[in-house]
Amino acid sequence: MMVLTEYIKSYSFIKQIRVFLKYKKIKTFLKYKNYFIFLCFVYFLWRLRNLTKRRYRNLIRINKDKRYLATSFGNVAYISYSPVGIKPKGLIVLIHGFSGCSENMRRLYKVFVRKGYCVICFDCYGRGCSDATEYPNSPDIFCSMISQGLFALQVRTKVHIVGYSMGAISAGEFCKTFPHLTNTLTLIAPAGVYTNMSFVVKHLSFFPLGEIFVNLIGYFLLKKHYRESSGKNYNGSVENLRKYHCNIKGYFSSLLSSVRHMPWDNYDYSTINVPKHVIYSDDDEVVQLNSNNLSQLGKITFDKVSGASHSRLISIDSANKVIDFIENS
Incomplete structure (x- = not known):
């Protein structure tokens, strides 16, 4: 032992x-x-x-020029302007594109205000200074955002709605759902007929590849968007670049959700029963409209701009075309 x-x-x-x-x-x-x-x-x-x-939480609002309102899917930022010293001719609601925000529509709304119109431009969910939402970024969600925004602002008159690129789908959905609240619809380079998206973006956005993809290339997307919206190349740090985009935590996730849930090539504009006008370019590298597929938009009037790229369609010339359409409808 x-x-x-x-x-x-x-x-x-x-x-x-x-x-x-x-x-x-x-x-x-x-x-x-x-x-x-x-x-x-x-x-x-x-x-x-x-x-x-x-990423949908922790919104940092750093733009002092914007106001905020609450909706069912998060807080929405917007900018609004009114003509000074004259009676407004009407209200124009602007809806920006896929990766932009309300500031990208500046060239349009400055002309609208100068011509005597009130303007409201929303930051869509996850863009600009608006909260992102964990719900799918589909036309219904953005239609709800517009309607709840106008209700919160106590808009009691019919509006003229202008949608650019992906924003054209959102604007069209609002006109379908609330035709009694809409005077006219203007579509600038409208997505939903034929949108030229890369193979990687279009077919490799499913979970979990999509989440990994946006984390890896998110910084490059920001640089690309900065270059397209400002016309300058970006050489600074990622921290400053994120401040340019208001440091929204859900920005990349919202882009991914939009890629997955927006009808990029098969949205039905033909059932919209308000006066429609289309402004497009024959040199648009993103939205490719031509005489063959314009008929898919239904009964429309249109202006064809020669030699303009997708981002260059947001211009003073396009703003004047919108005003001409509104005042002659």
Whole structure:
């Protein structure tokens, strides 16, 4: 008994126990390694989805020129202007495009105000200074945003609505749902007929590749959008670039949700029963309209602009064309 006790206390016994336990652990791991790898993969997917949902919170509002209103799907930022010293001729509601915000429509609304119209321009969910929403970024969601925004602002007159690019789909959905609240609809480079999106964006946006993709190339998307909206190349840090976009946590996730849920090539404009006008370019690299597919928009009038790229259609010339259409309708 004494010998056994001494042996148990000895270092060699403890060493043998450690070797046995170590071997046991390795053997157990090898036996269940496939289950372990599967559980790690599931945990990774859960963390990735959770990270994406977290991005919809923590809005940092740094634009002092914007106002905010509450909707069912989050707070929405907007800018509004009225002509000074004259009676307004009407109200124009502007809806921006896929990756932009209300500031990108500045060239349009400055002309509208100068011509005597009141202007409201919303930041769509996840863009500009608006909250992102975890619900799908579909036409219904953006239609709800517009209607709740106008209700919160106590708009009691019919509006002229102008939609650019993806915003044209949102504007069209509002006109379908609330034709009694709409005077005219102007579509500038409207998505929903044929939208030229890259293969990667169009076909590799499913979960979890989409989440990984926007995290990897998000910075490059910001640089591209800065270049398109300002006409300058960006050489600064990512922190300053995010401040340019108001540091919205859900920006990339909202873009991804829009890619997944907006009808980029098959939206039905023909059932809209308000006067419609289309402004498009024959050199638009994103939305490709021509004489063959214009008929899909239903009964319309249109202006064709030669030589303008997608972003260059937001111009003073386009604003004047919108005013001409509104005043002659």
